[in-house]
Amino acid sequence: MGAGTEPDGSSTSDEEWERFLRESVESTADAPKEPSARARDVAQRLRAEPGAPQGWRTHTPARPKRRTGWYVAGLLAALVLLVVALAPGRVVDLFSGDDSDSPPLAAETARPTGAPPTGSAQRPTEDEPFRGSPAARWANGAAGITVPKAKAVGWMSEAEVERALARSRDFLVASGLDRGVLRGERPEKAIARINPLQEDIQGFLKTAFRAPSEKNDPLFLFSRFQPSRTRLVGDVVKTRGLLTYREGERGALQVTADVTFVYPTARADAGGDDRIVRTIVRRELVLSWSDPDKVNIEPGTFSILSYKYDMTNGGCGAPTGYFRPPYGTDHPEDATGSETDPYDRSAPVARGESSGDECKKATRS
Numbered sequence: 055m056g057a058g059t060e061p062d063g064s065s066t067s068d069e070e071w072e073r074f075l076r077e078s079v080e081s082t083a084d085a086p087k088e089p090s091a092r093a094r095d096v097a098q099r100l101r102a103e104p105g106a107p108q109g110w111r112t113h114t115p116a117r118p119k120r121r122t123g124w125y126v127a128g129l130l131a132a133l134v135l136l137v138v139a140l141a142p143g144r145v146v147d148l149f150s151g152d153d154s155d156s157p158p159l160a161a162e163t164a165r166p167t168g169a170p171p172t173g174s175a176q177r178p179t180e181d182e183p184f185r186g187s188p189a190a191r192w193a194n195g196a197a198g199i200t201v202p203k204a205k206a207v208g209w210m211s212e213a214e215v216e217r218a219l220a221r222s223r224d225f226l227v228a229s230g231l232d233r234g235v236l237r238g239e240r241p242e243k244a245i246a247r248i249n250p251l252q253e254d255i256q257g258f259l260k261t262a263f264r265a266p267s268e269k270n271d272p273l274f275l276f277s278r279f280q281p282s283r284t285r286l287v288g289d290v291v292k293t294r295g296l297l298t299y300r301e302g303e304r305g306a307l308q309v310t311a312d313v314t315f316v317y318p319t320a321r322a323d324a325g326g327d328d329r330i331v332r333t334i335v336r337r338e339l340v341l342s343w344s345d346p347d348k349v350n351i352e353p354g355t356f357s358i359l360s361y362k363y364d365m366t367n368g369g370c371g372a373p374t375g376y377f378r379p380p381y382g383t384d385h386p387e388d389a390t391g392s393e394t395d396p397y398d399r400s401a402p403v404a405r406g407e408s409s410g411d412e413c414k415k416a417t418r419s
Contacts, residue, residue, distance in 0.1 A: 157191070158192070158193060159192060159294075161198075162200055162295060162296050163200060163202075164296075165312070165399065166399055166400050167400055168400050169395050169399075170188040170398075172418070173186065173187075173188065178318060178330040178332065179330070180287060180288075180320075180330070183287040183288050183290075184290075184292055184316065184332070187332060187397075187419065189292040189316040190292075192292040192316070193294070194290050194292065195227070195290070195293060196223060196226075196227050196293070198293030198294045198313075199227075199295055199297065199311075199313055200295070200296035201223055201296075202219070202296070202298065204216035204219060207299065207300070207301050207307050208301045208302070208304075208306055208345075209306070209307075209345040209348075210343065215299070218309065218356075219297055219309065221247060221356075222297055222309045222341055222356070223297065223311075224247070225244055225248075225341075226311055228241060228243040229244040229275055229277065230277045230291075230293075230335070231277075231291055231315075232244075233286075235277065236277055236278065236286060236291075237279065237281045237286075238278050238281055240263060241276045244276065248355060248356065248358060249355040249357045249358075250352055250355065251351055251352055252351075252358065255357070255358050263375065266374060267373055271373045272375050273363070273365070273368075273373070273375070273376075273377065274363055275358075277315060277317065277335055277377065278375065278376050278377065279317070279333075279377050279379075280376040282322060283321070283376075283378065284319050284320075284321070284322055284377070284378070284379055286318065286319055287318040287319060287330055293313055293314065294313070294314050294399070295314055295336075296311075296313075297309055297310070297311050298310050298312075302359075304344065304345060304348045305345055305348070306343060306344040306349070307343040308340065308341070308359070309341045309343065310338070310340050310341075311337065311338065311339045311340075312399070312403070314334065314336040314337075314396070315334070315335045315337070316332055316334050317334075317335070317377075318330055318331075318332050319331050319332070319333055319379045321381045329381065329382075331367050331380060331381065332367060332419045333366070333367045333368045333377050333379050334365070334366050334367060334396035334419065335364070335365045336363065336364045336365075336396070336403055337361070337363045337403070338362045339358065339360070339361050339362075340358070340359040340361075341357070341358060342357045342358075342359050344356075362403040364394070364403050365377070365414075366396040366415070366416035367379050367416055371413075393417050394414045394415070395418065396416050
């Protein structure tokens, strides 16, 4: 067999043989190439995970989760805002504590629907005599007595009603906040505002200070402590309450005052007992500013139509004309009567001038 002869006997030219040898050494442009390592890796992953291929440097973000929690929180927040808008006073009372550093309560504009919440059991001190009491967040003195906006009523113009309301509050200040009166002095300024032509009240006043009794006790209208026995702690008396008004008989302006006073006290001569006792007094008075042309009344004064008061930690026994806070061995007698929450202003005052025989026990002070 000669060179250049195929097994089948076909012959190959020298030019074709030379081209074959050259291309075998240098390869051809369209000859298949061995795949790279990265290509082999991609092919292997595609075989293992069938589906659409993913780019080498691409990222498909995860489907966002439904934020159900945020929707619920938003709905609850909206409900809270609605409650605050409809009844801000109740919300404040509900979440308020008795910390003296907390913001003061909003002024009372209507009778509350329940008692304030029970706070901490912290004992009062000389520096913080209202600590542990709802009164810690009440206003001081006259600021705690809400006076409504005046409108013309009966025989009085709007300006006259406004003046009568201011004088009604002045009477409460003179009878329950004046420092001299609290130390046992005769309440001359307060008495001067009462109609001197109202015989029954004037007779009561003359008897009450001279010979206090169950029927004639100055404490029905005035707050007084005996300085030889009791001292007031600090310069602040806490108050909470309001005035309301309407037209009374013969066109008179009838003003109703419902105010609670909280007096922090201690024994004048400590004698080893430095305990602070808060005497709490709630008064309800109905005053009549009548037309002098129709009623026997001194112009610029009012007549007292009724008076009630409720008192805790003010002493028991025969009337003396002074509150007698229980100290030391005096304290047990305060537990003989029925229990009452002196800070609960949701019900009307029940006690009147002839019901002083029961000594009530305060559930808190």
